[in-house]
Amino acid sequence: MGGTTPPNEARILIVGLGLIGGSLAAALRAAGFPGTPAEGSGPVEIIACDPDRSEIERGIEMGLIDSGDTRLTPLVEGATLIVLAVPVLAMRGVMAELAAALPPEALEGDSPRVAITDVGSTKAAVRDCALAAFGRLPAGLVLGHPIAGSEKSGVAAADPRLYVNHKVILTPAGETAPAAVARVKAMWCACGADVLQMDVDRHDQVLARTSHLPHLLAFSLVDTLARQDERLEIFRYAAGGFRDFTRIAGSDPVMWRDIFTANRDAVLASLDDFEAGLGRLRRAVEAGDGDAMLSIFDRASHARHYFDTLLNQTSYQAEYQMQEQGRLTFRAAPGGRVAGRIRVPGDKSISHRSIMLGALAEGITEVKGFLEGEDSLATLQAFREMGVAIEGPHQGRVIVHGVGMHGLKAPSGPLYVGNAGTAMRLFAGLLAGQAFDTELIGDASLTKRPMGRVADPLRLMGAKIDTAEGGRPPLKIHGGQALKGITYDMPMASAQVKSCLLLAGLYAEGETRVREPAPTRDHTERMLAGFGYEVQREGDTCWLRGGGKLTAAPIDVPSDISSATFFLVAAAITPGSNLVLEHVGINPTRIGVINILKLMGADLRLTNEREVGGEPVADLHIRYAPLKGIDIPVDQVPLAIDEFPALFIAAACANGTTRLRGAEELRVKESDRIQAMADGLATLGVEHTVREDGIDIVGSGKNSGKAKGASYGGGRIDSLGDHRIAMAFTVAALRAGAEIVIDDCANVATSFPGFTELARAVGLRVSEETQEVRA
Numbered sequence: 001m002g003g004t005t006p007p008n009e010a011r012i013l014i015v016g017l018g019l020i021g022g023s024l025a026a027a028l029r030a031a032g033f034p035g036t037p038a039e040g041s042g043p044v045e046i047i048a049c050d051p052d053r054s055e056i057e058r059g060i061e062m063g064l065i066d067s068g069d070t071r072l073t074p075l076v077e078g079a080t081l082i083v084l085a086v087p088v089l090a091m092r093g094v095m096a097e098l099a100a101a102l103p104p105e106a107l108e109g110d111s112p113r114v115a116i117t118d119v120g121s122t123k124a125a126v127r128d129c130a131l132a133a134f135g136r137l138p139a140g141l142v143l144g145h146p147i148a149g150s151e152k153s154g155v156a157a158a159d160p161r162l163y164v165n166h167k168v169i170l171t172p173a174g175e176t177a178p179a180a181v182a183r184v185k186a187m188w189c190a191c192g193a194d195v196l197q198m199d200v201d202r203h204d205q206v207l208a209r210t211s212h213l214p215h216l217l218a219f220s221l222v223d224t225l226a227r228q229d230e231r232l233e234i235f236r237y238a239a240g241g242f243r244d245f246t247r248i249a250g251s252d253p254v255m256w257r258d259i260f261t262a263n264r265d266a267v268l269a270s271l272d273d274f275e276a277g278l279g280r281l282r283r284a285v286e287a288g289d290g291d292a293m294l295s296i297f298d299r300a301s302h303a304r305h306y307f308d309t310l311l312n313q314t315s316y317q318a319e320y321q322m323q324e325q326g327r328l329t330f331r332a333a334p335g336g337r338v339a340g341r342i343r344v345p346g347d348k349s350i351s352h353r354s355i356m357l358g359a360l361a362e363g364i365t366e367v368k369g370f371l372e373g374e375d376s377l378a379t380l381q382a383f384r385e386m387g388v389a390i391e392g393p394h395q396g397r398v399i400v401h402g403v404g405m406h407g408l409k410a411p412s413g414p415l416y417v418g419n420a421g422t423a424m425r426l427f428a429g430l431l432a433g434q435a436f437d438t439e440l441i442g443d444a445s446l447t448k449r450p451m452g453r454v455a456d457p458l459r460l461m462g463a464k465i466d467t468a469e470g471g472r473p474p475l476k477i478h479g480g481q482a483l484k485g486i487t488y489d490m491p492m493a494s495a496q497v498k499s500c501l502l503l504a505g506l507y508a509e510g511e512t513r514v515r516e517p518a519p520t521r522d523h524t525e526r527m528l529a530g531f532g533y534e535v536q537r538e539g540d541t542c543w544l545r546g547g548g549k550l551t552a553a554p555i556d557v558p559s560d561i562s563s564a565t566f567f568l569v570a571a572a573i574t575p576g577s578n579l580v581l582e583h584v585g586i587n588p589t590r591i592g593v594i595n596i597l598k599l600m601g602a603d604l605r606l607t608n609e610r611e612v613g614g615e616p617v618a619d620l621h622i623r624y625a626p627l628k629g630i631d632i633p634v635d636q637v638p639l640a641i642d643e644f645p646a647l648f649i650a651a652a653c654a655n656g657t658t659r660l661r662g663a664e665e666l667r668v669k670e671s672d673r674i675q676a677m678a679d680g681l682a683t684l685g686v687e688h689t690v691r692e693d694g695i696d697i698v699g700s701g702k703n704s705g706k707a708k709g710a711s712y713g714g715g716r717i718d719s720l721g722d723h724r725i726a727m728a729f730t731v732a733a734l735r736a737g738a739e740i741v742i743d744d745c746a747n748v749a750t751s752f753p754g755f756t757e758l759a760r761a762v763g764l765r766v767s768e769e770t771q772e773v774r775a
């Protein structure tokens with residue numbers, strides 16, 4: 001809580017010194033209130049009123065309050081901020097006493113002398129008390145509600161950290177003076193709370209659902225079980241689940257009676273919704289409808305995590321990391337050798353598509369080798385939000401219960417696709433063909449990426465899509481449009497655009513044809529064919545006819561060649577290395593990295609080549625051999641598009657200059673990868689020239705770094721939250737003369753969960769560290 005400023009009040013009067021009021025006093029003390037009073041300003045203090053004298057004495061003994069009384073009126077004089085922390089039904093009497101004790105002008109004007117606030121869990125009832133007591137809503141009255149509490153009660157349980165990082169909702173009315181709102185806000189901020197505003201009615205509806213309903217259910221469940229004959233047995237064997245669910249049934253009965261009385265209508269409305277949901281579940285259990293049960297349970301079991309990440313719009317891992325620990329940094333010690341036999345996680349492109357097509361198929365799709373990275377998990381969760389039952393993932397196994405081409409249901413809010421450009425663009429096509437509206441949102445990096453490349457051609461097909469300025473996310477997709485097939489000449493070689501249009505084409509009348517300026521990954525076409533949907537190709541054009549159906553088929557996801565690349569480069573640049581990467585996808589549209597490394601002189605062999613579920617795979621065996629700089633053939637660029645950050649490191653270790661052209665697409669990935677890599681290379685002291693569509697990198701062999709055998713120095717690199725930049729510079733440490741520290745690495749989990757463990761297993765000296773973040 002360091003860094004908070006104590007509120008600028010002369011005397012804070014807390015009415016009701018229980019857990020909530022006592023914790024407020026404790027938090028204010030911890031924030032340094034009273035600070036040093038200005039000379040001649042008189043005493044600055046916290047005082048309290050409570051009908052129970054022993055609570056007052058306890059509060060003084062604990063050092064929370066300076067003085068107190070059981071009567072309110074004598075305490076009011078001189079108070080500048082009055083906080084009503086009494087049960088909601090006691091509010092009426094307290095307000096009436098305040099109205100009698102305070103001169104009316106004390107609460108009026110732009111800057112009222114006295115501000116009053118409360119902590120009641122319902123707001124309309126407290127507002128009615130104020131109207132009855134004062135005959136109006138005074139300008140100094142700012143109703144509020146700290147969303148914090150505990151099943152404990154009494155001042156003895158006061159906790160100075162009760163409000164830290166908790167939300168406090170203020171519900172000012174039109175009559176409320178902004179200056180009074182600011183003072184109440186300052187008080188809560190000093191306690192470490194996060195202050196929001198909403199109107200009274202909205203507050204009561206929201207709280208009925210998020211707080212009052214769960215309390216009602218907990219009270220009711222415990223009471224029901226406690227009445228049954230075998231209640232002793234039930235409670236004797238009550239396990240963790242029962243205890244967790246019913247913890248709140250230990251809360252203060254009087255307080256909750258008051259809340260349910262005061263917020264009756266909103267609570268009843270939320271109870272109606274709940275009963276309807278319970279009815280659906282009951283019917284599913286009764287009918288033995290496993291799919292319906294799974295779909296409800298799966299959605300619910302991931303909902304908390306999903307909504308947290310959705311609200312904060314960061315990657316799952318980054319969000320977790322930031323809350324629990326701080327920013328993630330990799331520290332890679334210089335040198336090391338690379339040896340072993342490993343399998344990197346599943347292919348990201350294929351994992352996204354396995355869920356998408358599995359969901360739209362008829363029947364059950366079993367996926368093996370699914371990438372449990374955040375990008376593909378976000379896709380999976382988005383389909384759960386659209387009513388698809390999905391089991392897993394458990395160790396790469398996912399079971400998708402397909403709903404057919406027209407079986408998706410409208411999600412109840414925006415679909416969050418995290419960091420994944422692939423997901424947003426493919427979803428855009430798929431959702432353009434649905435009967436319902438959707439909104440696609442992503443994290444900060446994705447929000448900067450261009451979506452006009454899919455929105456424009458989709459509009460030509462008849463889709464209705466709104467984007468933010470400059471064609472950026474969020475994408476609002478209006479459902480119920482009749483799509484028509486088009487012939488589209490792609491201005492850039494993008495598999496995401498091609499796939500987007502093919503997916504929209506499934507829902508369009510007639511043929512959808514896409515011409516690509518250079519070959520791009522063809523996983524969508526292969527998987528559609530595997531699901532029994534005819535996709536044709538002639539030269540640079542592929543097409544399909546809308547209106548067909550998909551039939552579920554098993555999918556075996558190979559290891560991701562893009563993830564394997566970091567280890568291929570690691571072994572290629574490090575003398576003495578000898579590494580086998582098993583079961584790597586070697587689809588001809590993805591093998592640019594193999595071709596480029598071979599051209600540079602790498603000792604790389606493919607063994608055990610086979611086909612698995614429509615995709616070719618092989619084991620890749622790589623040993624160290626000196627690399628040379630090359631001009632990268634332009635036709636290899638789309639085939640190695642995600643591999644360039646790592647290839648730039650290979651270039652920095654090669655003899656001679658490596659030149660890359662025709663790679664302007666790198667500028668619109670998770671970061672501007674040309675610039676991000678150039679900045680990092682500059683830190684390490686690698687000579688290079690940035691071009692609009694590429695880069696020239698002057699490799700220094702192994703003799704020009706600061707240490708013997710090093711190609712460059714070390715330093716601190718900003719990955720800009722881009723997973724591939726972070727991993728590329730981790731690998732670079734193998735040939736650095738000094739440590740490389742890489743900041744902002746949490747997004748590595750989007751494509752390569754477990755990267756640092758695997759890197760250590762083959763000989764890299766990398767560790768993870770978290771930097772504390774101050775709110």
Ligand SMILES: O=C(O)C1=C[C@@H](OP(=O)(O)O)[C@@H](O)[C@H](O)C1
Pocket residue numbers: 348349350422493494495496497499521641642665
């Ligand atoms: O279709 C896909 O799965 C992908 C296509 C490529 O993007 P573009 O289509 O934008 O080139 C690639 O960079 C991305 O990581 C995955």
Ligand SMILES: C=C(OP(=O)(O)O)C(=O)O
Pocket residue numbers: 348419420421422423642669670724751
């Ligand atoms: C560009 C990438 O992915 P996406 O476009 O899905 O964010 C990548 O993984 O390097």
